[in-house]
Amino acid sequence: MRKVEFLDTTLRDGEQTPGVNFSIKEKVAIAKQLEKWGISSIEAGFPAASPDSFEAVKQIAAAMTTTAVSGLARSVKSDIDACYEAIKDAKFPQCHVFIATSPIHREFKLKKSKEEILDIIKEHVTYARTKFDVVEFSPEDATRTELDYLLQVVQTAVDAGATYINIPDTVGFTTPAEFGHIFEYLIANVKSDREIVFSPHCHDDLGMATANTLAAIKAGAGRVEGTVNGIGERAGNVALEEVAVALNIREDFYQASSPLVLNETVNTSEMVSRYSGIAIPKNKAVVGGNAFSHESGIHQDGVLKNPLTYEIITPELVGVKANSLPLGKLSGRHAFVEKIKELGLAFEESELAQLFAKFKKLADKKHEITDADIRALVTGTDIENPEGFRFNDLSITSNADGSVTAAISMINIDGEEVEVLANGKGSVEAIFNAIDKFFNQTVRLESYNIEAVTDGIDAQARVLVSVENVDTDTIFNASGLDFDVLKASAIAYVNANALVQKENAGEIGHKVSEHDYPTN
CATH class of the missing domain: 3.30.160.270 (Alpha-isopropylmalate synthase LeuA, regulatory domain)
Incomplete structure (x- = not known):
């Protein structure tokens, strides 16, 4: 049973969602939760984009203890330099270099020939390797790139020192069968004297991001890339929680597992929803409010007799406490603190007095306080505003x-x-x-x-x-x-x-x- 790495790009590609602007404080908080969730590597941002982006990546790099930190860089030396300066103090630094390779991008965006792009890849992946032990390369719009040329592109990056090869479905164009074939073809034909890890990066324009990602895993991908709740440009990215739970439930088929601590899934999902300002749809797979609800009388009867009749995912698997004891206005500070710990919520000792006061105020208004109320109370009021008002x-x-x-x-x-x-x-x-x-x-x-x-x-x-x-x-x-x-x-x-x-x-x-x- 092979374990598939998970790279989270919520803080980079996820922030490309219109309207989403995480503060540095929020990015560090999300990164710490991602590490707790078990993410293998965090794409912390695009350091060359702005001083704010650079500082965010730098602080995330300093905060991680077990998770690798990666920065995105175009095939431009100044981008790679910015990545190095932002991430050099990380325990496990990585650099992600990319350039577009499809005909439409070559002609209209880059205005460069195939040969020129191969030269750019060789020059910049080689340069990145002088600064990073681990370099990832992505051919943007790979799924609309000629397969024989895609092989040339990937081989050039590998020969220049790339360890991870990411195959992005940048515009959500491909299908599971096509995508699986691309991975099989590249894994069979790329030559290297060291291990090369291939990964998918799927967008959901045609609603197939999860299916395409799982097809890539079935075809041999060793790492997946996506975001929490599937946030991202246009229709978004693949939702990592969906991929992780699918691997858990269908381990028999995929013969692969994820490193994620699945009972931290709901905490992670709700944190990203809160900071992004994007609500989780009720019918969202794995973390939606209706994921474990049953309206049909036949379904309800079946679940009461045996949950497995209509539930392939238990609420507990993803961190939903089905039979947790609610708190009330008579609950004391100790019970409140134990509830926070039970839910796996992060808090500082200096915050407890204020949090408990908020809890007592809420308890005066609500007869019964649920886990969802506590989660919202503890984590829902720390949105950062400019200091001073x-x-x-x-x-x-x-x-x-x-x-x-x-x-x-x-x-x-x-x-x-x-x-x-x-x-x-x-x-x-x-x-x-x-x-x-x-x-x-x-x-x-x-x-x-x-x-x-x-x-x-x-x-x-x-x-x-x-x-x-x-x-x-x-x-x-x-x-x-x-x-x-x-x-x-x-x-x-x-x-x-x-x-x-x-x-x-x-x-x-x-x-x-x-x-x-x-x-x-």
């Missing part, structure tokens, strides 16, 4: 003309409480208008969604918003959590405006993606 409180007044007045209390950069008033046709509009006044910047609300953390009328509310910075056309996602849906709305909108403010201050740089490439 925060949302404090709000009040709503209904007017005789049918309008609503919102009074928003904010703490400004000097630590002073500032109250801002604004009217609106409804409560949420009035709240958002008041927050717009506070920030004094122009944003456009793109989407506004409310979801309940748990079932019931007393559920905590998680609000997710997307806003556009009108000056730059950049989209930002943010979330807010509170027992009061209006306060959750305010928190989410404040967090979104905070990201816009950071961009306007130059603290958030342009997202350099794998599609941005110098033509010189």
